[in-house]
Amino acid sequence: MNEKEKEKSNAGTLSIDAMDAQDVLEDAEPWEPIETKLVLWSFAVAIIALIIGLWLVPTSILH
Amino acid sequence: MTDLSNRKWYTGMLTQEDWWAVWLGLGFFFISLLNIWGIDLVGWVTYPTKWVFHVPEGGKGAISHAFYALGKKYSLTAKGFYSKLGWWSVIWTYVIFGIATTIGAICMKWDIKRFVAGWTIIYFLTIATWFVGHHAFFAATKVNWHKYGLNFALSLGGGASFILALIVGLIIGNFFKGFANYLSEAAKPEWYIKTAIVYLGAKLGYLPIKLSGFSQKLGKVATKLTFELFIAGAAATVVAYMIFWPGIYVIARKIFKLPRKTAAVLGSGISICGVSAAVATGGAVRARPVVSIMVSALVVVWAVIELIILPGFFTHIWPGTKDPLVAGAAMGMSVKTDGADAAAGELLDIFLRNKVQVETNGQVVWPEGIITASAVMTKIWIDVFIGIWAFILAMVWVYKVERRPGEYVPPSEVWHRFPKFVIGYFVAWLVLLAIFFGPGHKGAPEGMALLKSVKAGVVPVEKGMRKLFFMLTFMSLGIITDFRKLKECQFGKMVWVYFVGLFLFIIPVAIIVAYIFHHGMQLPNIAQYVQ
Numbered sequence: 379m380n381e382k383e384k385e386k387s388n389a390g391t392l393s394i395d396a397m398d399a400q401d402v403l404e405d406a407e408p409w410e411p412i413e414t415k416l417v418l419w420s421f422a423v424a425i426i427a428l429i430i431g432l433w434l435v436p437t438s439i440l441h
Numbered sequence: 442m443t444d445l446s447n448r449k450w451y452t453g454m455l456t457q458e459d460w461w462a463v464w465l466g467l468g469f470f471f472i473s474l475l476n477i478w479g480i481d482l483v484g485w486v487t488y489p490t491k492w493v494f495h496v497p498e499g500g501k502g503a504i505s506h507a508f509y510a511l512g513k514k515y516s517l518t519a520k521g522f523y524s525k526l527g528w529w530s531v532i533w534t535y536v537i538f539g540i541a542t543t544i545g546a547i548c549m550k551w552d553i554k555r556f557v558a559g560w561t562i563i564y565f566l567t568i569a570t571w572f573v574g575h576h577a578f579f580a581a582t583k584v585n586w587h588k589y590g591l592n593f594a595l596s597l598g599g600g601a602s603f604i605l606a607l608i609v610g611l612i613i614g615n616f617f618k619g620f621a622n623y624l625s626e627a628a629k630p631e632w633y634i635k636t637a638i639v640y641l642g643a644k645l646g647y648l649p650i651k652l653s654g655f656s657q658k659l660g661k662v663a664t665k666l667t668f669e670l671f672i673a674g675a676a677a678t679v680v681a682y683m684i685f686w687p688g689i690y691v692i693a694r695k696i697f698k699l700p701r702k703t704a705a706v707l708g709s710g711i712s713i714c715g716v717s718a719a720v721a722t723g724g725a726v727r728a729r730p731v732v733s734i735m736v737s738a739l740v741v742v743w744a745v746i747e748l749i750i751l752p753g754f755f756t757h758i759w760p761g762t763k764d765p766l767v768a769g770a771a772m773g774m775s776v777k778t779d780g781a782d783a784a785a786g787e788l789l790d791i792f793l794r795n796k797v798q799v800e801t802n803g804q805v806v807w808p809e810g811i812i813t814a815s816a817v818m819t820k821i822w823i824d825v826f827i828g829i830w831a832f833i834l835a836m837v838w839v840y841k842v843e844r845r846p847g848e849y850v851p852p853s854e855v856w857h858r859f860p861k862f863v864i865g866y867f868v869a870w871l872v873l874l875a876i877f878f879g880p881g882h883k884g885a886p887e888g889m890a891l892l893k894s895v896k897a898g899v900v901p902v903e904k905g906m907r908k909l910f911f912m913l914t915f916m917s918l919g920i921i922t923d924f925r926k927l928k929e930c931q932f933g934k935m936v937w938v939y940f941v942g943l944f945l946f947i948i949p950v951a952i953i954v955a956y957i958f959h960h961g962m963q964l965p966n967i968a969q970y971v972q
Contacts, residue, residue, distance in 0.1 A: 402732050403934055406698045412841050413694070413701070417687040424683035431676030431958060437669050438676070438958050 450856060458632040461545040463865035466639025468541070469902055470869050473643075476517065476898030477891065483898055484512015484523040485537065486905030487530035487568075489575040489602070497590030502577055508568075511901040517894055534909065535564050545632075552626050559627025563920070567912045570609050574602025599908065600752075600791040603784060603915050607748070610919015621920050628917040634779050637910035639865035641783070641817055644810045644903035646873025650892050652808065653877075653884025655970035660884035662965045664877070666811065667870075673958040674770065674818035681774045681819075681954045682826055685712035688950070689942045697938045701842070702728040705834065707935065710736035710777070711942045718830075725835035726842075739939050744781035745922050747943075751775060752788040759952075762797040765807070766962040767955045769815030774951035775943075779820060781918065786816025787911055806968040810903075815959070824860040873899065 432440040454460045473483045488511050493502040510530035512523025526533060539560060546556040574580065577589035579601035586594055595601065610628075614621045621628070645667050653660025686708045693704035705726045710719035719740060723733030755761075755768035772789055776782040790812040797805050835850045876895055882888030 402703050402729055402735075403699060406694065406700045409694060410842075412837075413690075416837060417691055420683045420687035424680050427676065427679040427683060428957070431680060435673050435676045435958055437673045437960075437962050439956070439960050 448853070448857060450853070452857075453861075455548045456550070457861070458549065458629065459635060459861040461549065462632060462635030462639060462862040465541055465545065465636045466642075466862070466865040467868060469906060470639070470643050470865075470872075470899075473898030473902045474872075474895065476894045479518045479894070481512060481516045481519045481523075481897060483901040483906075484510055484516040484519055485526060485530055485533040486511045486901040486909070487534040488905045488908070489571050491575050491577045491580045491585075491589065492572075493577045493589045493591070495590065497588075500588045500590055502589045507572055507575065511905045515897050515900045517897045531568055534905075535561075538909075539564070542627075546627075555623070555626040557627075559624045563624060563627050563913065563916055566609060567606060567909075567916045570605040570916070571602045571912055574599070574605045579605075598791040598795050600788050600795075602912060603788055606912050606915035607745070607784075607919045610916045611745070611922060611924075612919075614920045614922050615924055618923075621923075624920055628920040630914045630917040630921065631779060633910045633913040633917060634783050635860075635862035635865075637907050637914060638779065638783055638817060638821070638862055639869055640902055640907035640910065641810070641814065642866035642869035643873060643899055644907060645814050646870040646877070647896070647899045647903050648808065648810065649877050649884070650873065650881065650896060650899070652965065652967070653881075653892065654889075654896070655967060657884040659965055659967065659970075660877070663808070663811075664874070666962070666965070667814065669962060670766070670770075670811075670815050670818045670959075673962070674773070674815070675822050677770055677774065677954050677958040678819050678822035678826060680957075681951060682712060682823065682830070684950055684954075685947055686830070688712075688946050689938075692942055692946065693938050696941075697934055699934070699938070702726050703732050703935075705838075706732045706736050707938060707942075709830065709834075710740050711939055711947065722831055722834055725831040726838045735935060739935060740777045741781075741918075742922055742924060743939055743943060744776055744778045745918060747776045748781045748785045748788070748918075751948075752785050752792055755789055756792040756796055760956075762793055762800060764956070764960060764962075765793045765797075765812050765964060766815045766959045767952070768793065769812040770819050770955035770959045771948075771952045773816040773819030774823070774955060775948045776816075776820075778918075779824065782820045783813065783817050784911060784915055784918070786813040789813070789816065804968055805966050806971050807964040808967050811964055819955075821860075821863055821866060824863055829855055 432438045435441075469483060475482055487508050489508055490506060491502055492504050492507040493500075494504070496502050506527065508528050508531050510523040510526040510533070512519055513526070516523050523530075539557070542560060543553065543557060546553060577586075577591055578594050579597050580599065581589050581591060581594040586592065597604070613624070648663040648667060649660040652663045689711050690704050690708040693699045693707050694701070699707065702723075706719050706723045706728050709722035712718070719733045719736040722728075723736075751772060755772060760767050768789060769786055772785050773782055776785050790810065793812055794807045794809065797807060832850065832852070832855045835854065839848050839850055873895070877883065877892070880888060881892045881895070884892065
């Protein structure tokens with residue numbers, strides 16, 4: 379599927395081209411620093427939420 | 442994500458399943474409240490009771506009484522009329538819900554002929570399985586065997602009906618594909634379960650009213666418990682989701698070498714919030730539609746597998762009756778679709794209540810619905826979170842990952858992604874709480890007359906309608922589930938990501954997080970009042 383066709387199927391309308399599943403599973407892009415940031419920030423938010431939750435939620439194991 | 446300018450805040454109110462769950466749910470809920478003024482318009486709702494072919498002398502379980510209108514038992518003003526309905530209540534329920542759902546189907550522009558035919562078949566199949574599942578051999582708990590002349594029964598309670606409905610649905614969906622396709626216009630598990638979840642909101646609000654009927658103190662205990670579930674569910678959801686999503690993303694990208702967008706959609710789909718999250722994230726990161734479709738198919742099939750495995754696991758292996766609300770909350774964070782989660786929560790509720798009753802020889806009886814509520818509460822917070830997360834991902838993708846200059850993501854996207862049925866759930870809950878704390882005087886004697894009239898209306902909703910829609914969900918879920926999809930489609934790799942992600946990462950983390958926030962929460966014992 380060329381770039382133009384890909385862009386067309388990105389628009390949201392289902393077509394036979396859009397149903398071709400191969401190229402959504404292959405050709406993984408190289409890992410980029412922004413992905414590391416996204417992952418680390420998510421974990422950081424989880425840890426902060428955990429600490430706040432442990433402190434604030436009356437049914438947490440801390441209480 | 443680009444052209445959203447034509448969407449208003451009210452867009453979809455008459456055309457989306459989500460909104461129609463609100464209309465069906467709150468519509469009947471508010472009609473039920475007319476009981477406050479002595480008008481009972483909901484007592485016709487049909488409900489099954491346990492039965493046997495041969496009723497023992499002095500026992501119970503006649504087939505002629507296997508279905509009755511709930512108004513027979515609970516109505517304050519029309520008991521005589523509803524008592525006469527008996528099995529006819531099945532037809533009343535069919536006609537009234539048939540009309541209500543068909544209006545929804547018309548507004549959503551579905552094929553009406555196929556919907557009415559499908560609804561009719563699915564409804565009566567559901568009633569048939571509900572009936573069979575209430576044979577005392579399946580449903581009677583040990584303490585009641587003698588009443589039905591039995592020496593042994595499976596003691597599954599209402600859970601047998603749910604399992605049977607799922608099995609019948611799966612048989613149709615996997616062995617009678619043409620028939621399943623014909624029924625697909627009315628096989629809408631997400632719609633039915635979202636409606637049932639609105640009724641669950643009514644159940645949650647009704648719990649303090651019900652328990653204050655036993656004693657004022659119990660009513661206060663139930664109120665406190667539901668608020669605690671609300672807060673603990675919120676905290677657990679945020680923590681779990683922010684661990685799940687990046688974890689699955691890394692597994693998909695680093696171990697299974699999937700492309701970025703596919704990994705992002707998989708991350709949301711597997712992490713926690715299923716089909717709607719896969720679709721929302723697919724839209725947010727502009728993945729090709731096939732990605733969301735593939736992930737959605739995986740979510741539905743795996744959710745059914747979880748539904749079969751997890752209630753039994755949490756009941757008999759861990760945590761069992763020691764920590765029932767840890768089990769419920771972990772269920773809510775592990776099972777992906779709303780339908781399968783609420784259904785699994787309901788099964789868990791039945792299994793654990795039966796188990797504790799058997800273990801203590803009837804000395805401990807837990808009120809129905811709180812374990813289900815704990816499973817649904819975490820799921821609802823997750824559903825609320827979908828919109829926010831889709832919005833954040835859209836911004837990250839537009840401004841950072843793909844760097845599209847000049848593109849703008851409107852904050853209103855959060856509202857458009859918001860699961861609207863949640864509004865129905867909270868409205869039903871809060872209205873009943875307001876009645877309990879306001880004119881109900883927190884269950885004090887001066888408020889009891891009003892609370893009894895509320896009970897007469899709400900029970901047919903929170904008990905009859907909720908369970909009927911759960912049954913419809915199980916049946917529909919089975920009908921649309923095709924196990925061959927896992928084989929046929931070209932996504933063997935995604936199946937493995939899902940398997941590894943779910944069983945080795947999501948479920949263990951869900952259990953730990955649920956334990957952190959729900960450990961030690963106790964259900965009230967109502968044995969002395971029930972007996």
